Amino acid sequence: MAAMSATGTVGGGRPPAAAKGPLDRFLGIFADVHSGEAPTALLLTLNIFLLLAAYYLLKVIREPLVLAEGGAEVKSYSAAAIAGLLIVLVPLYSAIASRVSRVRLINGVTSFFLLCLVLFFVLSRAGVPVGVAFFIWVGIFNLMVIAQIWAFVNDVYTVEEGKRLFAIVGVGASLGAIAGSYVTGQLVKTFGPYPFMLGAAGLLVLCMLLTNVVNAREKRRPAGAPPTEGDRAAAAHAPAAAPADARSAGAAEPVRGRSAFALVFSDRYLLLIAFLMLVYNLVNTTGEYILGKTVVGVYLAQHGAQAAGSMDEKQVIGQFYGNFLTIVNVVSALIQAFLVSRILKHLGVRVALLFLPVVAMIGYGAMAFFPVLAFIRSVKVAENSLDYSLQNTTKNALYLPTSREAKYKAKQANDTFFVRFGDVLSAGLVFAGTTWLGFTPKHFALTNVALIAIWLVLAVWIGRRFRSLSGTA
Numbered sequence: 001m002a003a004m005s006a007t008g009t010v011g012g013g014r015p016p017a018a019a020k021g022p023l024d025r026f027l028g029i030f031a032d033v034h035s036g037e038a039p040t041a042l043l044l045t046l047n048i049f050l051l052l053a054a055y056y057l058l059k060v061i062r063e064p065l066v067l068a069e070g071g072a073e074v075k076s077y078s079a080a081a082i083a084g085l086l087i088v089l090v091p092l093y094s095a096i097a098s099r100v101s102r103v104r105l106i107n108g109v110t111s112f113f114l115l116c117l118v119l120f121f122v123l124s125r126a127g128v129p130v131g132v133a134f135f136i137w138v139g140i141f142n143l144m145v146i147a148q149i150w151a152f153v154n155d156v157y158t159v160e161e162g163k164r165l166f167a168i169v170g171v172g173a174s175l176g177a178i179a180g181s182y183v184t185g186q187l188v189k190t191f192g193p194y195p196f197m198l199g200a201a202g203l204l205v206l207c208m209l210l211t212n213v214v215n216a217r218e219k220r221r222p223a224g225a226p227p228t229e230g231d232r233a234a235a236a237h238a239p240a241a242a243p244a245d246a247r248s249a250g251a252a253e254p255v256r257g258r259s260a261f262a263l264v265f266s267d268r269y270l271l272l273i274a275f276l277m278l279v280y281n282l283v284n285t286t287g288e289y290i291l292g293k294t295v296v297g298v299y300l301a302q303h304g305a306q307a308a309g310s311m312d313e314k315q316v317i318g319q320f321y322g323n324f325l326t327i328v329n330v331v332s333a334l335i336q337a338f339l340v341s342r343i344l345k346h347l348g349v350r351v352a353l354l355f356l357p358v359v360a361m362i363g364y365g366a367m368a369f370f371p372v373l374a375f376i377r378s379v380k381v382a383e384n385s386l387d388y389s390l391q392n393t394t395k396n397a398l399y400l401p402t403s404r405e406a407k408y409k410a411k412q413a414n415d416t417f418f419v420r421f422g423d424v425l426s427a428g429l430v431f432a433g434t435t436w437l438g439f440t441p442k443h444f445a446l447t448n449v450a451l452i453a454i455w456l457v458l459a460v461w462i463g464r465r466f467r468s469l470s471g472t473a
Contacts, residue, residue, distance in 0.1 A: 056180025
C-alpha cells in the first residue's frame with residue numbers, strides 16, 4: 001500500500017506522479033485510487049468478501065438448527081446470552097492483544113473460531129444437538145471477527161487513505177453477503193446444513209492467508225520514514241504511542257495499554273461511538289420486530305387464526321424474507337459500489353453519519369401513520385441497505401484517527417457488546433410494550449422516532465469530534 005512521505009515520495013519508493021496501473025484505473029471507477037494503492041485495496045476487499053461469505057454460510061444454516069432444537073423463544077433470548085458472554089470475551093480479547101502482534105492476534109482468534117466449526121461439525125455428525133450453542137456462537141463470531149478485520153484495515157490506512165479506500169473494501173462485504181446467502185440457499189436442500197460448517201472453515205483459512213500477505217506488504221515501509229498525517233493524528237489522540245514510523249513498527253508490536261471497556265469509558269469520543277452503536281441497533285432491531293409482526297398479521301388476516309404455526313405460514317413468511325433480504329443485499333451493494341466513496345469524498349464523514357438517521361426518522365415517522373406492509377417493507381429496505389453500506393463504512397472510518405489500542409480493543413467492545421446490548425434493550429422494549437403498555441406497531445414506530453432524535457444528536461457530536469481528531473475539513 002502506497003503511503004506518502006513528507007519528502008514527496010511514496011512508501012514503496014515510487015514518485016508521487018507515477019502513472020496509475022490497470023488495477024488503479026479500474027478501481028478508480030468506484031473511488032479515488034492513487035498510484036500503487038490497488039493491490040492492497042483488492043487484497044483487503046477479497047479478505048472481507050470471503051469473511052462475509054463465510055458468515056452468511058453460517059447465518060443461513062443457523063436458523064433451521066436453532067428453530068428445530070430450541071424454538072423461536074430460545075432464539076429471542078439468545079441476544080441476552082451473547083451480551084453476557086461478551087462481557088467476558090471482550091476483556092479476554094484485550095488481554096491477548098496486549099501480548100501479541102496484530103497478525104498473531106488475528107491468526108489466533110480466527111484459528112479458534114475455525115476449530116470451533118470443525119468441532120460443531122463432528123458433534124453434529126455424532127448426533128449431538130448443537131443448534132442453540134451454534135446460534136449463540138455465530139452471533140459472537142459475526143461481531144468479533146468482522147470487528148477485528150476492520151480494525152486491521154484501520155491500522156493499515158491513514159485517515160486520508162481510509163476516507164478514499166474504505167468504500168472499495170466495503171464492496172467486498174456487500175458482495176460476500178450476497179454470494180454466501182445465495183450459494184447456501186441454493187445448495188442447503190441438497191447437502192443439508194452441516195457441510196457448510198466445513199465450507200466456512202475453509203474460507204477462514206483463506207482469510208488468514210490474505211491477512212498475512214497484507215501484513216507482510218505493509219511491513220515493507222522503509223524504516224525511519226516520516227510520519228504520515230494519519231500517524232500524527234493517532235499520536236495526537238494517544239500521545240504515549242508512537243515512533244515516527246508508527247505503522248510499520250506497529251505491525252510487529254502488541255497492542256499494549258488498557259482493556260477494551262476501560263478505553264471506552266475513559267474516552268468521550270469512544271464512549272459516544274458506543275452509545276451510537278447501542279441506539280441505532282436498538283432502533284433497527286425494534287424495526288425488525290415491527291416488520292415481522294406486520295408480516296404475521298397480514299398472513300393471519302388472509303388465512304385465519306387457525307393457520308397460525310402451519311407449514312404454509314412458514315413457507316410464505318420464509319419466501320417473503322428471502323425476497324426481502326435479496327433486495328436489501330443488492331441495493332446495499334449498489335450503494336456501496338457507486339455512492340459511498342463519493343459521499344465520503346465530497347461530503348465527509350460528518351455528513352455521511354447523518355444519512356441513515358435522517359432516512360430512518362422520515363421512514364418511521366411516516367410508518368406510524370401508514371402501517372401498511374408494502375410501505376413498512378420499503379422503509380426497512382432503505383434502512384437496512386444504508387446500514388449495510390454507507391453506515392457500516394462510516395462507522396468503521398470513525399476509528400481512523402484513533403490510537404492502535406482503540407482500533408483493536410475499544411472497537412471490539414463497541415462492535416460486539418454495545419451492539420448486542422442494543423438487542424437486549426429492544427427485547428425489553430418489545431416485552432414492556434406488548435405486555436404492559438398495549439403497544440401496536442404504530443406505537444413502536446413513534447418510539448423509534450424519539451430514539452432517532454437521540455441518535456441524530458450523537459451523530460452530530462461524533463462528527464465534530466472526528467473532524468477535530470483527524471485534522472481534516
